[in-house]
Amino acid sequence: SAVISQKPSRDICQRGTSLTIQCQVDSQVTMMFWYRQQPGQSLTLIATANQGSEATYESGFVIDKFPISRPNLTFSTLTVSNMSPEDSSIYLCSALTGVGYGYTFGSGTRLTVV
Amino acid sequence: GQQLNQSPQSMFIQEGEDVSMNCTSSSIFNTWLWYKQDPGEGPVLLIALYKAGELTSNGRLTAQFGITRKDSFLNISASIPSDVGIYFCAGQVYSGGGADGLTFGKGTHLIIQP
Numbered sequence: 001s002a003v004i005s006q007k008p009s010r011d012i013c014q015r016g017t018s019l020t021i022q023c024q025v026d027s028q029v030t031m032m033f034w035y036r037q038q039p040g041q042s043l044t045l046i047a048t049a050n051q052g053s054e055a056t057y058e059s060g061f062v063i064d065k066f067p068i069s070r071p072n073l074t075f076s077t078l079t080v081s082n083m084s085p086e087d088s089s090i091y092l093c094s095a096l097t098g099v100g101y102g103y104t105f106g107s108g109t110r111l112t113v114v
Numbered sequence: 115g116q117q118l119n120q121s122p123q124s125m126f127i128q129e130g131e132d133v134s135m136n137c138t139s140s141s142i143f144n145t146w147l148w149y150k151q152d153p154g155e156g157p158v159l160l161i162a163l164y165k166a167g168e169l170t171s172n173g174r175l176t177a178q179f180g181i182t183r184k185d186s187f188l189n190i191s192a193s194i195p196s197d198v199g200i201y202f203c204a205g206q207v208y209s210g211g212g213a214d215g216l217t218f219g220k221g222t223h224l225i226i227q228p
Contacts, residue, residue, distance in 0.1 A: 004156075033215040042202060043157070045215040058215075092156050094215075103147065103204075103216060105156035 002027045002097035006106035013083055013113050020079045021109045023093030028073035031096040034066070037108070038089045046091075049076045083113045116141040120203050120219030128227055133190040135201060135222040143205035146179050146186040147216065151200045160201075161188070190224075198226050 003026045013019050023032065034046040047057045047068055055068040069077045080087055093106040120137045127133060137146070145164055149157035161172050163179035163186060170177055176189045186205075190197055200223050204216040 001159075035215075042220045043204075043216070043218045045217070048215050094156075102159055102162060103206075104159070105149075107154070107156045 001102055002029065002095060002104050004093055004095060004104055004106035006093050006109050008109055009107065010110040011112070013111065015084050015113055017083055018079055018081045019083065019111060020077050021091055021093070023076045023078070023106055025074045025095050025097070027097065029095040029097055030073070032070060032076045033094040033096075033103075034068065034076075034078045035092040035094060035105075036089045037092060043092065046078070080111065083111075085113045087111065088113050116143075116205065116207075116217045118203055118205055118217055118219035120222060122222055123220065124223040124225065126225045126227065127193060129193060129195060131193055133193055133197070133224060134187060135203075136185065136187040137203035137205075137219045138185040139205060139217075140184065141205075142183040142207075143217075144183075144208050145206040146177070147204040147206065148175075148177050148186070148188045149202045149204060151202060151221075153199075157202060193224075193226055195226055195228065198224055200224070 005024045007022045032049045035043040037043045045058050046061045047055045049055045049068050049070040051070045051073050067079045090108040092108045097104045118137045118139050147162050148160045151157045161177040166183045167181045168179040174191045200221045202221050203219040
């Protein structure tokens, strides 16, 4: 199956600043997804990012807060804008890869906003 | 939106015992997936189920896609210490735009006492 690399793996940021998370897949994929996992909680889908089109956001998530880029079939970025402590979470990238619609996940970016 | 009810929330078992967990939903899903997440890592796919009634095994793990497409269970036989972790069920639907992102259950935290 595909390997997904995320950078940074963790960061501590000041409130009011922005952080861009990078996601690199070792093979070309059509669909990529971004999730948020708050401490001790489950994963919640933020948006779907397809190459060549604007990202589709789930209810409760907006482009101004979480702008996403998808410049090619192996790469995507998620920016967490104007951060507040409530944005402290693990952000995970996922891609639809392999035979049988397997979803592969990166190791996540652990964000702490102070 | 769609919700998955996963139970139990946590399990404390003895090494060697069998484990059973399940997920139910009021919505129909096209695919059911079971993931395991270790601390500091992203979820890793254990089993994927694509057809109602499907029963699939992966080593000591067995999972079934409910006939109504609204539920699934995961069994682990003869548990070992490395089975410790958080297990998530996830459901997927196919919309007009292709495969949607996953809806996750809240997780089952498995703790094994030697």
